[in-house]
Amino acid sequence: DFSAPLTSFDWNPAEPRRIGTSSIDTTCTIWDLERSVVETQLIAHDKEVYDIAWGEAGVFASVSADGSVRIFDLRDKEHSTIVYESPNPDTPLLRLAWNKMDLRYIATILMDSNKVIVLDIRSPAMPVAELQRHRAAVNAVAWAPQAPRHICSAGDDGKALIWELPVAAVAPPVPLDNVDPVLEYAAGAEINQVQWSPAQPDWIGIAFSNKVQLLKV
Structure with missing residues (x-):
């Protein structure tokens, strides 16, 4: 078949x-x-x-x-x-x-966009945050397995960024778009994928070029 x-x-x-x-x-x-x-x-x-x-x-x-x-x-x-x-x-x-730590929240990315869109499924249509500090398209996103407000994104700018969503993201009147990342890593090439280890939450894996790198948070 x-x-x-x-x-x-x-x-x-x-x-x-x-x-x-x-x-x-x-x-x-x-x-x-x-x-x-x-x-x-x-x-x-x-x-x-x-x-x-x-x-x-x-x-x-x-x-x-x-x-x-x-x-x-x-x-x-x-x-x-x-x-x-x-x-x-x-x-x-x-x-x-x-977000496995808080199932109200889903993150998504648009094609050829530098934004990470964070949604609260209780309030459809309007994002609660737009994370837009990447300088090129975002390719991957992963929530922290042990902290409900931390998320990692990676993109064509070669950066892996860790964000901490403010408590205000729970119910803002407009999407939060002035959030800065709390940690940044430069891989030197476009990052295609990111995974945050649920078994070892201090470690993040990224994939770029022909490599997989492990980063300690």
Whole structure:
């Protein structure tokens, strides 16, 4: 059988037998690894799906070339909730990260944008913060596994930036856009991916050129 190319996957931390994958064919697929079967496949977006992230055990979010962040609950597969749409409908959203320490918050990035958009899923449409100190496109974002207000972003400017969201980000009248990073690392080349170790939260991994580097926070 022909399978459309996959763009990303995420392992369900609450139920390790489950993974979710996203694909260019507009679908997200949930796999049961113990039984080696597809549990469910959903038409998630109107265009290619670029990333997927689990929140609670049966809840995941995805982003797409259609410019939306959508949340799905496996208890109600017929419906989804749109929590954000790009200001320009033609601007794809490439990556997202769900804050495992505070499930109210999701971060996402737009194609060719230097911003990290932080969303509160209780207040759809309006970001609670826009982190915009990168000097080129952001490629990856990861929440700290041990601190609910810390997040790391990495981009084409070769920088990995760690941010601490102010408490005011909980319910600002307008998006916070004057936040400065608390730590900065220069890799010397475009950084393509970043991961924050949940087992060793003092360590962050970044990927650039033909290298993977480990950084101690």
